[in-house]
Amino acid sequence: MPGIVHVVDDDASFRTAIQRLLEVAGYRVITYPSAQQLLNQRPDENARGCILLDVRLPGVSGPELQRRLTERGSILPIIFLTGYQDITTTVKAMKAGADNFLIKPVSADELLRAIGTAIARHDSERALNSELEALRARLSTLTPRQRQVFELVVRGKTNKHAARELGCTERTIKAHRQEIMKKMKVRTLPELVTIAERLDVSGPRNVPPRDD
Template structure:
C-alpha cells in the first residue's frame, strides 16, 4: 500500500545532520527521505502529494539557491526550508524572495524546525489541492464542444447573448442553449464563477 503521509526530504551532505533529523521527523509522523547531494535528490521520484524539503545551503554538487530554482520549476508542491551553518542577510533575503518557507541557522531548536515543517506542509497541501482543482477544471473544459468554447470565450469577455449571436452568426436562443450546456458542463453555479474559471484556465477572448 502506498504511504500517503506527507514526505520531508532532507538534502544535506552532513551525515550527522541527516541522522539527527530523520528520527525526529519520523516521530512527528512524517515520511522521511534523506540525500547527501542535490544530484541524488533530483534523481528521486518525488510523490505528487504534500511534502517539503530541508535544504542545506552549501552542497558539494550544486548551490542551494540554484537547487531552489530547480525545485520550484520541477517540484513546486515541495516548499523549501533552508538549513545553513552560516547566515548572511543577502542570501537569506534572496532565498525568502524565491519562496522559501524559512531560513534556519544551525544549530536550531527541534521545536523551531518542526514548526517550520508544519508551515511548509500546510503550504504544500494548498499547492497540491490547487493543482488538482486545475486539472479537474481543464478536464471539464475539454468536454465542451468547439461552439460551446466559442460562446464561453465571448460571454466571459463581456458580450451579451445577442452580441455573441452576431459574432458567431447564430440566433440568441441558440446562444442561450449553448450557454446553459457549457455552464452545466463546467459546473459553474453563476456567471461570476465561470469568469473565475476562465481566468484560472488562462483563456483569451477567442476560441
C-alpha cells in the first residue's frame, strides 16, 4: 500500500480534486476541512503517510497545526501547499520541520514526487522509532545495579574503577558486564556505547544500595 495522505484544506472543490488524483495514484486519502478536525481525529502515526496542508485555514492555521503536532511528538511529514507565496512563512515552516512547501498550481508529477519523498521519510522515522523502542525495552530489563555498571562502563570506566566507585569487587563488575551485554544483545563495548548514545544515557546517577 502506497500510504495515507491526510489532506487539510478548507476548499471543498480542491479537496475533491486532490482526492481523485491521489486515489488514482494508489493512495488512500482522508480529507479535513479544518486543522482542528485533524487534531480531533488524531491520524495514526504508525500508518505510513503524510499530511498535505494548506497554510491559510479558518481557525487554526497551517503553521499553528504544524506547531501543535510537533508538540504532540508527531512524526507525520508535512507538505505545505498554498496559493500565496510568502517567503517568511516558507522559511519558518521549513525550519520547523516541514518536508516541502509547494505553491499552487502544482503539477501532478511534482505533487506526487513530493508525497513519495515524504512518505519514504516517514518510513525511515518509523523504523528508527521502532529500533529505539526496542533498545529502551532492553535497557528497562537491567537491575538498578546493572544500570549503574552500564552507565560507568559506557563512560569509559575500567572494571577496577567501577568496582571502587560502587564498592564491590572487580569480579562482581565483570559478572554484571556479562549480564548487561547479554540483556542488551551486544558483543562489544563499542556497540554498547553506541546504544547509550542513541538512548542519550548519561551517568552515573546516585548509587543504589548494594544488591551484589
